[in-house]
Amino acid sequence: xxxxxxxxxLTIMLALILALAPLAAAQEQKAEDTKxxxxxxxxxxxxxxxxxxxxxxxxxxVAFSRTAIVLQxxxxxxxxxxxxxxxxxxxxxxxxxxxxxxxxRNNPKWNETDFTFSYSRELFKNFTVTGGVIYYALDxxxxxxxxxxxxxxxxxxxxxxxVGYSVxxxxxxxxxxxxxxxxxxxxxxxxxGASLDLNAGWSAEFSSDKAAFPIPGKNKYYNNLHxxxxxxxxxxxxxxxxxxxxxxxxWYALGGDSTRVIxxxxxxxxxxxxxxxxSIIATF
Numbered sequence: 001x002x003x004x005x006x007x008x009x010l011t012i013m014l015a016l017i018l019a020l021a022p023l024a025a026a027q028e029q030k031a032e033d034t035k036x037x038x039x040x041x042x043x044x045x046x047x048x049x050x051x052x053x054x055x056x057x058x059x060x061x062v063a064f065s066r067t068a069i070v071l072q073x074x075x076x077x078x079x080x081x082x083x084x085x086x087x088x089x090x091x092x093x094x095x096x097x098x099x100x101x102x103x104x105r106n107n108p109k110w111n112e113t114d115f116t117f118s119y120s121r122e123l124f125k126n127f128t129v130t131g132g133v134i135y136y137a138l139d140x141x142x143x144x145x146x147x148x149x150x151x152x153x154x155x156x157x158x159x160x161x162x163v164g165y166s167v168x169x170x171x172x173x174x175x176x177x178x179x180x181x182x183x184x185x186x187x188x189x190x191x192x193g194a195s196l197d198l199n200a201g202w203s204a205e206f207s208s209d210k211a212a213f214p215i216p217g218k219n220k221y222y223n224n225l226h227x228x229x230x231x232x233x234x235x236x237x238x239x240x241x242x243x244x245x246x247x248x249x250x251w252y253a254l255g256g257d258s259t260r261v262i263x264x265x266x267x268x269x270x271x272x273x274x275x276x277x278x279s280i281i282a283t284f
Contacts, residue, residue: 045079047284054277056268057089060178060203061227061251061258063266063273064112064142068093083132085116096267099141111139118151126157130166148172153180161185174212178226179204192236197245199231202254216260225254227262233279245279 052072057065074087094109118132129152136147153166161183168178182201189195205226207213213222233247253259253271262271 043080045077048074048076048078048281050074050076050279050281052277052279054275056273056275057091058249058251058273058275060205061229061253061262061271061273063268063270064089064096065091066095066267068095069277081120083116083118083120085114085118087114087116088112096142098267100144101141105141109139109141111142113137127154128156129154134168145173147174149178170212174207174209176205176207176209176212179206194237195235197231197233197235199233200229202228205258213261214264215257216264218257222257222261224257224261226258228252228254241284242280242282245281246276247279248274248276250274 050073052074054070054072056063057070057072068091071090071092072088073090074085076083076085078084088110089112090108090110092108093106094111095104095106097103099105114137115135116132118130120128120130122128131152132150134147134149134151136149138146147170149168149170151166151168153164155162155164162185164182164184166180166182168180170176170178180201180203182199184197184199186198187196203226205213205222205224207222210219210221215222229249229251231247231249233245235243235245237243251273253262259271263269266273
């Protein structure tokens, strides 16, 4: 039986947006004037340490955890457009019903480590291109092979929002294309130096391997609109270098074969997911 997302959480998120957006808009011109007055500092290396505590691990619409909060630490170093990131997922009660060796093993497990290397460049005002690679080191109980992707994309900042497009190509195992479109808006809020980030995205998957995204009851390749998401995050600075960001995210299937495919792959057998949590971010 299909489980619908909680209307209470959606109501809370909508109320938060409606309450804060007018205040944020009033601060927009003031924030822009402040940025123009700030002195231009010499570019230097930047390091970011982040830890996310989330109610569920959902990647591209598919749930890869059940019943427990997951911890996702990461470290990023960037300089002159180049960036290197390492990210991991720790599940204190991993319960993968599709486990290769131990289904539903219900043990604490560090089950994924990702390495991302990228380069970004602003080609002209407000238009930025990005390219890079991602290596996904996956636990052998959850995937028979690791994954390697090459990706590229661009973004453009309009006066009131930013749009972006990215395409990913799996080149190691289970080849296919993943495409994503997104829209983002950030508001400076009139208290505590806080800001509100709103994001929405949609994706499509064009798989060249039937085993990667099996469609129940059909013997064909999965070429379909895939998943969309809505996200709201409130950024609260703690001093100069640290901020705390509570967030809520809603993932949903985009219909067609995507509903059955995401249901079939998700550990909780659902195609819609609401998750929440908090990020602690330190930048130096």
